[in-house]
């Protein structure tokens with residue numbers, strides 16, 4: 148059987164995180180040449196080593212998605228290490244902090260918007276430029292969230308940044324469509340991850356309950372009746388990176404067990 152991503156160069160930002168790692172594992176299993184990038188180089192080094200130990204092709208490069216110079220240097224290095232231009236990008240770097248709307252400091256608002264929205268824009272733009280220059284009809288995928296679909300009083304900055312990613316995906320898709328490049332996103336729901344534990348430790352503290360109680364109450368509201376795994380997200384990201392999704396662009400798909408339907 149032909150592997151879907153055989154020899155395709157796909158770069159992941161936030162590759163050391165729970166979701167970025169699952170995406171890297173999924174893509175490597177399907178033959179992709181994976182370039183993991185993150186601020187946390189020790190984490191991506193461990194993930195890449197495990198992929199190589201399993202017979203995959205994987206490289207690591209340090210990248211700060213908020214810095215155009217860091218992005219350009221990392222992409223130069225990625226092209227040099229793998230011997231060619233990128234075929235795909237997954238922008239998974241992200242941050243989240245918990246504050247009530249009335250207490251959210253401007254500095255934290257700025258920080259979240261800078262990493263989650265501006266960082267996604269900067270990486271989309273530089274990868275888009277390089278795909279256009281090299282004539283690659285590539286696939287670009289962002290990670291939004293169901294938080295970007297409605298209001299979130301305790302993660303106001305995060306929800307705004309993720310709504311921004313949905314808008315950015317639409318604009319980038321229109322700009323890059325004439326070059327045959329697709330741009331889409333996924334909106335995960337409640338993923339079994341460190342980030343979700345952060346959300347629920349904040350919520351639990353506000354409500355005077357335990358983290359486990361807060362998580363269980365949330366899982367009760369998920370129509371499919373279970374928490375989402377990082378692999379559930381990776382499955383749909385892989386689809387959007389593949390030619391199976393070649394006629395889709397500008398879309399943000401809810402991948403959330405039915406939690407959000409708009």
Ligand SMILES: NC(=O)c1ccc[n+]([C@@H]2O[C@H](COP(=O)([O-])OP(=O)(O)OC[C@H]3O[C@@H](n4cnc5c(N)ncnc54)[C@H](O)[C@@H]3O)[C@@H](O)[C@H]2O)c1
Pocket residue numbers: 160161162163164165166167184185186187190210211212213238239240241242262266290291292293334335336337338339340341342343
């Ligand atoms: N975990 C969830 O429940 C959930 C739900 C919906 C959406 N998401 C989104 O999915 C993406 C991945 O989430 P995760 O759960 O893997 O989070 P995570 O915290 O495990 O991973 C995020 C990664 O981004 C990296 N990062 C942070 N700032 C960076 C920067 N300036 N430059 C480069 N890398 C940076 C971190 O070092 C970390 O490795 C995020 O965009 C997140 O907002 C997560």
